[in-house]
Amino acid sequence: MRTLRLSAKTVRRLRETLLKDDEQERFAFVYAGDEGNLLAHQVVTVDDDAMARQSKTACRPAPEIERERLSECYDQQLAPVLAHSHPFSADPRFSSIDVESMGRFREWITGLFPDRSFGFAVVGTNGIEVVADDETRLEAIDVEVLGEWKLDRPVTGSNSRFDIDADASAHEDQRYDRNVRAFGNDGQQRLESTTVGIVGVGGIGSMVAEQLSRLGVGEVVLVDPDEVEESNLSRISGVFDHQIGEPKVTALREHLLQSSGGSLSVTTVQERIQNCPSVLDDCDTIIGCVDSVSARSFCNEYAVKQLQYYLDAGVRIDTPDRTATGTSSDGMTAEQGSKESNETAIEEPVQTDDQTVEMTGYVHLVAPGSNACFDCLGRHDQAAARIEQLSPTERSAEQERGYIDDDELAPEPAVVHLNGQCASKTVSVLVDLVTGVHTPPDFIRYEDHAHEMTELTTAPSEHCPTCGTDGVLGVGQRSFGDAHFEPAETPVESD
Numbered sequence: 001m002r003t004l005r006l007s008a009k010t011v012r013r014l015r016e017t018l019l020k021d022d023e024q025e026r027f028a029f030v031y032a033g034d035e036g037n038l039l040a041h042q043v044v045t046v047d048d049d050a051m052a053r054q055s056k057t058a059c060r061p062a063p064e065i066e067r068e069r070l071s072e073c074y075d076q077q078l079a080p081v082l083a084h085s086h087p088f089s090a091d092p093r094f095s096s097i098d099v100e101s102m103g104r105f106r107e108w109i110t111g112l113f114p115d116r117s118f119g120f121a122v123v124g125t126n127g128i129e130v131v132a133d134d135e136t137r138l139e140a141i142d143v144e145v146l147g148e149w150k151l152d153r154p155v156t157g158s159n160s161r162f163d164i165d166a167d168a169s170a171h172e173d174q175r176y177d178r179n180v181r182a183f184g185n186d187g188q189q190r191l192e193s194t195t196v197g198i199v200g201v202g203g204i205g206s207m208v209a210e211q212l213s214r215l216g217v218g219e220v221v222l223v224d225p226d227e228v229e230e231s232n233l234s235r236i237s238g239v240f241d242h243q244i245g246e247p248k249v250t251a252l253r254e255h256l257l258q259s260s261g262g263s264l265s266v267t268t269v270q271e272r273i274q275n276c277p278s279v280l281d282d283c284d285t286i287i288g289c290v291d292s293v294s295a296r297s298f299c300n301e302y303a304v305k306q307l308q309y310y311l312d313a314g315v316r317i318d319t320p321d322r323t324a325t326g327t328s329s330d331g332m333t334a335e336q337g338s339k340e341s342n343e344t345a346i347e348e349p350v351q352t353d354d355q356t357v358e359m360t361g362y363v364h365l366v367a368p369g370s371n372a373c374f375d376c377l378g379r380h381d382q383a384a385a386r387i388e389q390l391s392p393t394e395r396s397a398e399q400e401r402g403y404i405d406d407d408e409l410a411p412e413p414a415v416v417h418l419n420g421q422c423a424s425k426t427v428s429v430l431v432d433l434v435t436g437v438h439t440p441p442d443f444i445r446y447e448d449h450a451h452e453m454t455e456l457t458t459a460p461s462e463h464c465p466t467c468g469t470d471g472v473l474g475v476g477q478r479s480f481g482d483a484h485f486e487p488a489e490t491p492v493e494s495d
Contacts, residue, residue, distance in 0.1 A: 001140075001141060001142050002036060002037055002038070002132055002139075002141040002142070003037045003038070003141055003142040003143070003144050003159070004032070004037070004038045004040065004081065004119065004121070004130045004132075004141055004142070004143050004144070005037055005038070005039050005040060005144045005145075005146060005307040005474070006030075006040040006128075006143070006144070006145050006146070006307075006369075007040065007145070007146050007147060007307065007367070007368055007369025007370045007460075007473065007474075008145060008146065008147040008148060008149075008150040008151050008367070008369065008370035009369040009370060009460060010030070010040045010043060010369060010474075011128075011145055011151060011155060012151065013043045014028065014030075014043055014083060014123050014128075015123065015125075017043065017045045018045075018083070018084070018085035018087070018123050019085055019087045019123070019124075019125060020087065023056050023087045023088050024048075024054055024055065024056060024059070024087070025054065025055065025056065025057070025058060025059035025084055025085050025086065025087070026045075026046070026048070026054070026059060026084065026085050026087075027045075027046045027051065027059050027060070027061050027082070027083070027084045027085075028043050028044060028045045028046060028083050028084075029043075029044040029046070029069045029070075029073065029080050029081070029082060029083070030042070030043055030044075030080070030081040030082075030083055030121065031044060031073045031076065031078040031079075031080060032078055032079050032080070032081050032119075032474060033078060033079070033305070033306075033474050033475045033476025033477075034078070034079040034117045034476060035306065035476040035477065038079060038081060038117075038119060038132060038141070039305075039306065039307045039474035039475070039476055040081070040307070040473075040474050041078055041472075041473055041474035041475050042473075042474075044069060044072075044073075046061045046065060046069075050062055050065050056088070057095075057097065058097055058101075059084050059085075060101070067112070070109065070112070070113060074113055074116055076475075077475075078475065079116070079117040079118055079119070080118050080119075081118070081119040081120065081121050081130070081132075082105065082118070082119070082120050082121070083120070083121040083122070083123055084098075084121075084122060084123070085122070085123045085124070086122055086123070086124050087124070087125065089124040089125070089127075090124055090125050090126045090127065090156070091124055091126055091127035091156050091157065092122045092123065092124035092127055092128075092129055093122070093129055094120075094122055094129060094131070098120075098122060102120050102131070102138060105120070106118075106133065106138065110133075117132070117133060118132070118133050119131060119132035119133065119141070120132075120138070125153070126153055126154075126155065126156045127155060127156040127157050128143050128155055128157075128158075129143075129157075130142075130143055142158075142159045143155060143157065143158045143159065144158060144159050144160060144161060145158050146307055146309065146367045146368060146369065146370055147367030147369070147370025147371060148160075148370075149439045149440075150367075150370045150371065160436075161284050162190045162193070162194060162284065162433075162434045162435075162436070163190075164186065164189045164190055164193055173216075173263075175216070175261060175263075176188055176215075176216045179191075179215060179216060183431070183435045183437045184435075184437075186435075187431075187434075187435035187436075187437055188216060190434050190435050190436075191215055191216050191217050191218070191431070191434055191435065192216050192217070192218045193218055194217055194218055194219075194284045194285070194434050195218065195219040195220070195221065195282060195283045195284050196212060196217055196219070196220050196221070196283060196284065196285055196286075196287060196430070197220075197221040197223065197279070197280045197283035197285070197286040197287065198212075198220055198221065198222055198223065198286075198287050198289065199223045199224070199273045199280075199286065199287070199288045199289065199290055199295065199299055200223070200224055200288060200289040200290035200291070200295070201222050201223075201224045201236070201248050201249055201252050201289070202224070202226075202232065202235065202236060202248070202289065202291070203232075203235035203236060203414055203416065203419040204289040204313050204314070204315070204419045204422050204423050204426070205222075205224070205287070205289030205290075205423075206235075206236045206237040206238060206239065206248075206252050207237045207419060207420055207423035207424075208287055208289060208313070208423045208426050208427060209222065209237075209252060209256055210237045210238060210255070210256065210259060211423065211424065211427045212427060212430075213256045213259050213260040213264045214259060214260070215427070215431070216260075216263065217264065218263075218264070218265060219264070219265040219266075219267070220256070220264065220265075220266055220267070221267045221269065221279055221280065221283055222249040222252060222253065222266065222267065222268045222269065223249070223269045223271065223273050223276070223279060223280075224247075224248045224249050224269075224270065225270055225271055225272045226247075226248050227245055227246060227247055227248060228243050228244050228245065228246050228247075228248055228251050229244065230244055232248070234416060235414055235415075235416045235419055236248070236251075236252070237252075237255070238251070238252055238254075238255025238256070238259070239251045239252065239255070247268070247270040248270075249268035249269065249270050250268055250270070252268075253266045253268050267279070272295070273290075273295055273298055273299060274294065274295065274298050277298075277302055280302060280306075280308070281306075283308070284309070284434075285308070285309040285310070285311065285430065285433065285434075286299060286302070286303060286308060286309070286310045286311070287310075287311045287312075287313065287426060287430070288300075288310065288311070288312045288313065289313050289314070289423075289426075291314070291412065296312060296374060296379070297374065297375070299312070300312070300366060300373055300374035300375065300466065301466055301472065303366055303368055303373075304366075304368040304369075304373055304466050304467045304471065304472060304473055304474075305472050305473075305474065305475050305476060305477070306474075306476065307368055307369070307473070307474050308368070309365070309366070309367055309433060310365075310366040310368075310373075311363065311364070311365055311366070311426055311429060311430060312363070312364040312366065312374060313361075313362070313363050313364075313422050313423070313425075313426040314361070314362060314422065315359070315360065315361045315362075315414070315418050315419060315422050316358075316359075316360045316361075317358070317359050317360075317412070317413035317414065317415070317418070318357045318358040318359075318360075319357055319413060320357060358447070358448075358449065359415070359418050359447075359448035359449060360445065360446065360447055360448065361418055361419075361421050361422035361425070361445075361446040361448070362422070362443065362444060362445050362446065363422065363425045363426045363429055363441075363443070363444045364377075364442075364443050365429055365433070365440055365441065365442055365443070368460075368467050368473055368474075369460055369467055369473050369474070370460065371442045371457075371458045371459060371460060372442065372443075372458030372459060372460055372461065372464075373460065373464060373466055373467045374466070375464050375465055375466040375467070376458065376459075376460055376461040376464040376466075376467065376468075377458065418448055421446055421448070422446065425444050425446065425453075429441060429444070441455045441456075441457075442455075442456060442457050442458040443455070443456040443457075443458055444456070
């Protein structure tokens with residue numbers, strides 16, 4: 001069955017604008033990406049003075065407003081969902097008046113905009129009912145709310161991508177007996193029906209994959225363009241000397257099939273995620289464990305466009321020669337890292353030996369439109385992204401001219417135990433998300449030397465170039481880079 005996906009922010013907006021104390025029915029257009037499922041992008045309200053008819057039992061915008069809004073929506077390559085309210089109903093259903101009106105609407109829309117997708121919704125104080133055009137008729141579709149735990153009142157009757165059949169049999173595999181005792185038969189079956197895309201299978205990504213395989217996750221999609229190098233052996237889980245030169249995804253797949261007892265389905269893609277985004281289309285959630293700002297931004301933008309859950313994981317090790325200006329291994333400068341955490345900055349990091357100053361790990365859950373995305377927190381480092389896009393020749397030329405410091409191109413420090421901490425917390429958040437046993441945190445920051453774990457709450461920014469008012473939330477497939485960042489300064493060579 002098709003689904004209308006909405007963010008918690010979109011649900012909140014619909015309730016605030018359509019449900020008033022006077023109990024008059026009101027109207028709004030939801031512009032939605034159409035990827036088979038409908039993905040709510042934007043709520044466009046209709047003012048009371050722009051209504052042709054409005055009462056406690058019916059409402060309709062003026063015809064010119066309808067034409068204008070539908071044309072605007074289709075011009076943006078989106079599909080309109082025509083929503084109205086039943087403010088007197090907790091769990092609304094389309095009335096006989098609604099059904100008759102929708103039939104006339106359907107004939108009018110298909111005549112004016114043939115071969116275009118559209119839907120209808122009725123919003124009550126708790127529930128939302130939705131139908132969508134299916135060429136010959138209107139069919140009921142499911143409702144899914146990303147980050148529904150952010151709402152004061154959950155949407156009754158909504159579904160989750162992690163739901164399982166109500167009549168599913170009890171789990172009998174002894175391999176996962178202790179898991180079942182921890183989060184129940186329902187939780188284990190949810191894990192087994194989940195597909196996780198892991199982008200980047202180095203130190204953190206390989207450990208995440210290992211833990212998911214032992215938890216009984218049903219399928220993983222491994223995406224990484226690189227081959228195993230000798231320097232990887234101290235950090236990548238399940239990879240050994242004889243596999244040097246093999247694709248990382250191939251070497252890790254062999255290990256995962258053994259550690260899972262063959263119950264895990266593993267798809268491998270040796271490619272940059274920017275070149276193969278469609279491999280994530282059937283994933284229930286995505287985990288990014290990459291050391292590239294461009295790849296992180298791509299995963300974030302993909303998740304925002306597709307209304308997909310995204311977990312971003314990384315570490316940063318600051319050393320005396322890198323703390324002030326060096327780029328961290330999670331793609332942030334040290335200054336950005338402290339800024340985004342919303343914590344009180346440590347004025348003088350405590351140096352514990354001759355080399356290491358600070359070791360930090362983080363896990364960032366993105367539920368698009370419900371909490372802060374990668375770019376809401378200002379984590380898109382345009383300078384680093386620009387360097388990543390340069391060809392080797394261009395990079396060398398700028399390095400010779402002094403536009404790029406040697407430190408910016410040097411490999412980042414990395415150690416297995418910090419990766420392990422980060423990987424385990426990433427899996428913990430995923431388990432919370434999938435099983436529903438606990439509410440998942442928005443952001444976790446771990447300070448290794450202080451042995452401190454801090455959980456932070458985030459909120460989406462209306463000014464975010466990716467998920468904000470003018471962003472690409474729920475627009476579906478479009479070319480990467482639709483998010484509009486202010487241009488970064490580029491070096492200009494003097495005479």
